[in-house]
Amino acid sequence: MGIGTSTLGAQKSFSDDVLKIxxxxxxQQHLSVVDVPGIFRKVTEGVTTSMDITNVRNMVNxxxxxxRSVILxxxxxxxxxxxxxxxxxxxxxxPKGQRTLGVLTKPDLVDKGAEGNVLDLMRGITHKLxxxxxxxxNPGQKDLQLGDSFDRHAMEATFFKYEAPWSALESxxxxxxxxxxxxxxxxTEIVRREFxxxxxxxGQQLQKCQKSLTAMGASRETQAQxxxxxxDLATRFQHITAKASDAHYEDFDATDSQTSLRLATAxxxxxxxxxxxxxxxxxxxxxxDLAIPDDDKSDSDAASQESYDAGDMVDTRRYPSxxxxxxxxxxxxxxxxxxxxxxxxxxxxxxxxxxxxEMGTFHSHLMPYMWKQQSSKWEQLALGYTSDIVSITHDYxxxxxxxxxxDDRVRTGLLSVLMEQxxxxxxxxxxxxxxxxxxxxxxxxNNHYFADNLEKCNRQRAKALIEDHAFETEEHGxxxxxxxxxxxxxxxxxxNNVQRLHDILKSYYKVAYKRFADNVxxxxxxxxxxxxxxxxxxxxxxxxxSDLTAKQLERIAGEDVVTKRKxxxxxxxxxxxxxxxxxxxxx
Numbered sequence: 001m002g003i004g005t006s007t008l009g010a011q012k013s014f015s016d017d018v019l020k021i022x023x024x025x026x027x028q029q030h031l032s033v034v035d036v037p038g039i040f041r042k043v044t045e046g047v048t049t050s051m052d053i054t055n056v057r058n059m060v061n062x063x064x065x066x067x068r069s070v071i072l073x074x075x076x077x078x079x080x081x082x083x084x085x086x087x088x089x090x091x092x093x094x095p096k097g098q099r100t101l102g103v104l105t106k107p108d109l110v111d112k113g114a115e116g117n118v119l120d121l122m123r124g125i126t127h128k129l130x131x132x133x134x135x136x137x138n139p140g141q142k143d144l145q146l147g148d149s150f151d152r153h154a155m156e157a158t159f160f161k162y163e164a165p166w167s168a169l170e171s172x173x174x175x176x177x178x179x180x181x182x183x184x185x186x187x188t189e190i191v192r193r194e195f196x197x198x199x200x201x202x203g204q205q206l207q208k209c210q211k212s213l214t215a216m217g218a219s220r221e222t223q224a225q226x227x228x229x230x231x232d233l234a235t236r237f238q239h240i241t242a243k244a245s246d247a248h249y250e251d252f253d254a255t256d257s258q259t260s261l262r263l264a265t266a267x268x269x270x271x272x273x274x275x276x277x278x279x280x281x282x283x284x285x286x287x288x289d290l291a292i293p294d295d296d297k298s299d300s301d302a303a304s305q306e307s308y309d310a311g312d313m314v315d316t317r318r319y320p321s322x323x324x325x326x327x328x329x330x331x332x333x334x335x336x337x338x339x340x341x342x343x344x345x346x347x348x349x350x351x352x353x354x355x356x357x358e359m360g361t362f363h364s365h366l367m368p369y370m371w372k373q374q375s376s377k378w379e380q381l382a383l384g385y386t387s388d389i390v391s392i393t394h395d396y397x398x399x400x401x402x403x404x405x406x407d408d409r410v411r412t413g414l415l416s417v418l419m420e421q422x423x424x425x426x427x428x429x430x431x432x433x434x435x436x437x438x439x440x441x442x443x444x445x446n447n448h449y450f451a452d453n454l455e456k457c458n459r460q461r462a463k464a465l466i467e468d469h470a471f472e473t474e475e476h477g478x479x480x481x482x483x484x485x486x487x488x489x490x491x492x493x494x495x496n497n498v499q500r501l502h503d504i505l506k507s508y509y510k511v512a513y514k515r516f517a518d519n520v521x522x523x524x525x526x527x528x529x530x531x532x533x534x535x536x537x538x539x540x541x542x543x544x545x546s547d548l549t550a551k552q553l554e555r556i557a558g559e560d561v562v563t564k565r566k567x568x569x570x571x572x573x574x575x576x577x578x579x580x581x582x583x584x585x586x587x
Contacts, residue, residue, distance in 0.1 A: 014052045016059065034069075036060050039085050060086075064093040068194050070101060070186050077104040077118050077135065078111065081127055097130035099190060103179065104135045107166050108159070115165050122169055131186065134179045135160075135169065153177065199584045206577040213570050215406035216563070223550050226557035230414075230545045236404050241537050244396070245530060254403045260395045261403070263537070266319075267389060267530055273318060274385040275517045281314050281335060282381060282513055284374050285343040287506045312337055316384025319391045325419060326394060329426050330387035335377040347505075348498045370505055371443045375512070379437040382520045386433045389525040390426045393536050397422070401540075407563070413556035417548070418540055425536040429528035436519045445511050453507035461499065 014037055037056045043049060064071055071090045075081060090100045102121075110118055120126045122133050137159045139152050153176070160166050160174040172178050191198070217233075220226045240252055240261075247264040249255040255262050313334040321330055347370065354366055398415065405411045470480045529536050548556070559567070 013048045014055050014059075016055065034063055036063055039089070060089065061093070064089060067099075068190055068198070070099050070183060070190070072101055072103050072183075074103045074105060076106045076109070078106055078109040078114075081121060087127070099131075099186065100129055101131045101182065101186065102127075102129050102133040104133060105138060107135055107137055108163075119165060119168070122173060132173065134182060135166065135174045136176050136179060137174075195584075199581075202577055202580050202584060206574065206581060209570055209574045209577060213567070213574065216567055216570070217405075217407070219567065220557045220559050221564075223553055226553040227545065227548075229557050230548070230553070231542055233405055233410075233414075234540050234542050234545050237400060237540050238538070238542075240400060240404070245537070258399055258403065260392070260399045263392070263396045263530065266392045266396075267525065270318060270385065270388050270392065271517075271521045271525075274381070274521065275514075277314075277316075277381050277385075278378065278513045278517050281338060282375065282378055283338060283509060284376055285339045285341055285346060287343060287509070288502065316380050317388055318384075319388040319395075321387070321391045321394075323391075323394055323398070325423070326390060326426065329423060329430060330390055331380065331383035331430075332387070333380045333384065335380050344498060344502060347501050348494065351494065351498055351501060366501065367443055367504065368441075370501065371508070372441055374505060374509065375440065378440065378513075378516060379434070382433050382437055382516070382524075383430065385520060386429050386524050389529050390429060390536075393529045394422065394426075397537060397540070409560060409563070410557055414540070417552060417556060418544075421539045421544075422536050425528055425534070425539065429524045432524040432528060433520055436516065436523060440512060440516050443508055443512070445508065445515075447511045447515075450507055450511045453510050454503055457503035457507055461503070 036059055039057065039060065040048070040053065043053065063069060071094055073084075073086050073090050075084050075086065081087070087102075091097075094100045104118065104122070107118070117126070122135060124132060137156045139150065139155065143150055143152070143155065156175050160169065160171075166174065172182070217229050218225060220229050241263070243249070243251060244255075244261060244263040247262070249262055252261065260266070314337055316331065316333050316335060320332075321327065350370060351366065354369075397418075401411050401414060405414070466480050470478045473479055526532065527535070
């Protein structure tokens with residue numbers, strides 16, 4: 001208990017530890033007596049400290065606060081009762097006085113002439129307690145030296161029978177035997193009063209105990225038990241993941257508070273953001289009259305745009321990594337916003353530097369070069385997106401393990417073994433993203449929407465030019481003179497080729513960015529991380545557990561000494577509570 005020793009110099013006289021002495025036998029009462037130290041206010045140098053004063057007071061208050069206990073206020077009869085703080089403390093915890101019983105000791109030491117005050121106290125004239133006062137006469141040092149020949153009960157009975165004025169007190173108020181009977185009666189009354197509450201509390205404690213055991217899982221001492229334990233965890237993990245991948249969260253309450261467990265929802269939101277980012281920030285310079293189509297806007301588009309208004313750079317990440325082990329895998333780059341430079345001037349500059357002897361057209365190498373320049377930010381935007389899906393996936397795995405596995409040691413061991421295979425899937429997703437971008441660097445499409453978009457650009461440009469020369473007539477409304485058409489379509493070879501380059505680049509961008517976004521979302525994220533046959537969320541599976549060696553099983557699922565002791569304590573507590581519950585039901 002550390003009594004009498006201290007690293008600070010002063011001796012430690014009191015401890016919070018409990019020294020328990022159990023007396024068992026067929027004639028013994030069902031009674032527990034807790035002997036707490038007396039309250040004191042002054043420090044005795046070399047014996048007690050100020051910390052002892054606080055510890056004793058906290059200890060006494062702690063026991064008094066138990067509403068199913070009897071407060072025995074033991075006070076020497078030869079002291080002034082008004083100075084005894086214990087009575088005030090008892091009143092705080094038992095204001096109705098239903099469980100406070102006063103006990104006076106050392107009646108033989110009461111000064112001559114002061115006996116009347118003590119008798120008034122015993123008879124309830126002064127300092128009345130609802131349960132009254134009892135008096136006992138304990139052996140002195142001389143009595144104890146007599147050894148086995150001394151009968152303390154006989155000594156006490158003789159004292160209260162013949163020693164005046166104590167012999168005038170009622171027999172049921174004096175002596176240890178009468179005090180024992182009064183305590184049994186009082187405890188019986190408390191038990192009767194608290195019986196229903198006791199049954200409820202025992203039931204609550206039993207449920208809590210069983211819940212703790214359930215959270216610990218089955219015993220894991222043998223290899224078979226360890227294998228079965230991890231197999232159950234993996235099966236439950238995959239069951240929940242299958243539901244989460246299809247956005248079925250209704251069977252798993254933890255998704256209400258842990259948004260990271262809503263896997264499909266988080267991925268879908270990030271897919272929309274990625275698609276919008278490509279359209280809004282993917283091109284180096286703004287196309288003429290390029291606006292976000294209504295169909296391409298997400299619900300969070302306004303909020304997202306607001307967050308990008310400040311500064312010249314755009315973060316490619318939306319979900320920063322919480323695991324330092326992912327830092328070497330994921331990307332954390334920024335890309336510049338779309339330049340407000342004149343794209344037509346840039347196209348003309350490039351065209352003039354590369355023009356040859358082509359007649360009415362431009363060299364085929366111009367389009368790949370311009371496309372590479374205009375889509376140069378796609379790679380970082382895509383890597384930022386895939387990195388976010390990696391973070392979403394990893395957070396999901398860690399948080400789900402935290403929900404279904406209450407043992408920190410098992411969870412840490414599992415992640416340690418899983419991490420190699422998880423990082424392999426994460427790297428595959430990143431490499432697939434890089435591969436898709438590399439493929440997109442060469443412009444190519446068979447999508448008829450490219451031709452549709454190009455034709456639409458031509459019509460819009462022709463319409464805009466014609467409208468400048470249109471005028472209203474009463475008979476035909478808005479018309480244009482045929483003679484004005486020659487003037488309208490008048491354009492130099494350079495301007496015509498530059499305009500065509502712009503329209504082709506713009507039309508192809510509309511087709512290519514959707515294809516690129518779909519390919520990255522489907523191949524890099526969905527296939528490698530979320531719903532493919534060998535994704536990161538499918539690593540922890542029954543097959544994974546079956547491949548673990550005996551050494552790995554022990555390192556991951558084996559119970560340490562603390563866990564074994566905790567499990568044994570819970571099992572013992574559960575058995576005792578079951579016995580108590582059965583006993584209470586039978587009463």
